[in-house]
Structure formats: structure tokens, C-alpha cells
Amino acid sequence: IICSKGKYGLKLLLSYRPAAPVNVSVTHLRADSATVSWNIPEGETVIGFAVSQQRQDGLMQRFIREVNTTSRACILWDLDEDTDYIIQVQSVGVYGESLASKKIHFRTLKKSEHIQSTMMDQGKHVCWII
Numbered sequence: 001i002i003c004s005k006g007k008y009g010l011k012l013l014l015s016y017r018p019a020a021p022v023n024v025s026v027t028h029l030r031a032d033s034a035t036v037s038w039n040i041p042e043g044e045t046v047i048g049f050a051v052s053q054q055r056q057d058g059l060m061q062r063f064i065r066e067v068n069t070t071s072r073a074c075i076l077w078d079l080d081e082d083t084d085y086i087i088q089v090q091s092v093g094v095y096g097e098s099l100a101s102k103k104i105h106f107r108t109l110k111k112s113e114h115i116q117s118t119m120m121d122q123g124k125h126v127c128w129i130i
Contacts, residue, residue: 016095018044024089026106031081031113034106037073038089048092049074052100056084067092082110 021038028035040046048067051074054060064074079085084107088100 016093018046018091018093018098020098021049021089021091021101024087024101024104026087026104028075029106029109031109031111032079033075033077034079034085034108035073035075036087036089036104038101039072040091044091044093046070046091046093050090050092050097051076052088052090054086055080056086056105065092079108081108083108 019041021040023039025037026034027037036051038049048065048069049071050063050065053062053064053076064076066074076085076087084105087104087106088102090100091098
């Protein structure tokens with residue numbers, strides 16, 4: 001952060017921190033993993049990202065930080081099935097990190113739902129004859 005005095009005595013506050021990521025979403029939801037993706041506002045210089053992941057019940061928190069990348073997605077792994085999570089993403093710039101994105105809530109699938117969704121993705125149909 002840089003402060004200076006302008007021509008008319010006004011202080012200018014310039015910040016070189018990037019803007020927070022936008023359009024954060026969770027896709028490829030499974031029982032033990034999910035993919036988080038986001039966009040960076042136009043004109044921002046970003047060298048990496050940081051993802052904060054926590055269980056909604058507060059029992060676990062993980063912080064993932066990666067620099068020297070242009071990636072706009074991250075796979076969350078080793079998640080618990082049928083569990084609520086909260087994530088936030090930050091942009092990493094040369095001079096610091098952005099504010100956090102809006103909180104995104106999601107729930108992992110049950111293992112049985114994962115098997116069913118995988119089979120449907122592959123175009124397989126299952127029926128039981130009783």
C-alpha cells in the first residue's frame with residue numbers, strides 16, 4: 001500500500017493487491033473429491049492462488065497455496081463423504097494476496113451416489129430383476 005499527497009492535498013491510496021476471484025464454483029462432485037474453479041477479473045496480474053477449505057462443522061481446515069501458475073482450478077481431495085464444506089479462493093499477486101472470494105458451500109456425495117453418477121456418466125444403466 002502506498003500513500004501520497006496529491007496536488008490539492010488529497011491523500012491517494014494505491015494498492016497493488018489483486019482483486020478477489022469471481023464466479024467461484026464447485027464441479028465434478030464425488031464422495032471424496034471436488035473441483036473448484038474461478039475467474040480472475042480482467043486486467044489483474046495474478047501469479048497463483050490460495051484456497052481455504054473447511055468442514056462446516058469446524059472439525060477440519062486445509063489451506064492450499066500455489067504460485068507460479070496460471071491455473072484457475074484446483075482439485076480438492078481426501079474429502080469425507082456426505083459432508084458439508086465451505087471454500088474461499090484468493091488471488092496471489094506479486095505484492096500480496098487479494099481479499100477472499102465469497103464463501104461457497106457444497107456437500108460431498110455419498111459413496112452410493114458416486115457409483116450411480118459415474119455409471120450414468122459412462123452411459124451405463126443398471127436394473128435389478130426381483
